Amino acid sequence: METICDHLEAYDMENFPDGYLVNNMMHKMKREKKLNTRTIKSLLCPAIEYLDLEGIYLTEGILKMLPKRCPDLRVLSLKNCGYIMTDHLMQQLVRACTNVESLNLAGCHHLSDKTLVAIAKHLPGLLYLNISRVPGLTGKGVLHLLESCHSLLHLDIYGVSDISDIEKATLAKTESERGMVILLETSET
Secondary structure (H helix, E strand, O other), rough: HHHHOOOOHOOOOOOOOOHHHHHHHHHHHHHOOOHEEEEHHHOOOOOOOOOEHOOOHOOHHHHHHHHHHHHOOOOOOOOEEEEEEEEHHHHHHHHHHOOOEEEOEEEEOOOOOHHHHHHHHOOOOOEEOOOOOOOOOOHHHHHHHHHHHOOOOOOOOOOEEEEEEEHHHHHHHHHHOOOEEEEEOOOOO
């Protein structure tokens, strides 16, 4: 693995069969601060089902490659990638990556309820969603998402402040009825 990481340009990863090993290479390069646009492009391959891009400088081009290069993507973390993530880009991504079961968009500050509508429409099998610290989201958008994503088991909306008391009560009822976990800020001290 060390040799491949050091000489990535010499290897064709497009048909590499081991997603686990590719993820280990990505994590190693991330820790060593060697993961950049060029190396990500080289490492994206169909074997990848789990992709953690938290805190990595991404371009729109990289994100548009994901559906083609990683067609079986099931877990995607774009945590703290708020500088690049927009509603339009998220709409394109979820429309093309329909196998995603776990999505982390925490700290993606430019997203709004339009992203939640796209997720509700294109990812009905979503099990886990973290949209904490995304100020453009509302209780109305979150409730719409829950109406469509019946498989959702875990929803983190901590730090989403535009949720009324009535919407919080509806969320609590939904959490109880479905046996799911919803993490949100409460005004209790």
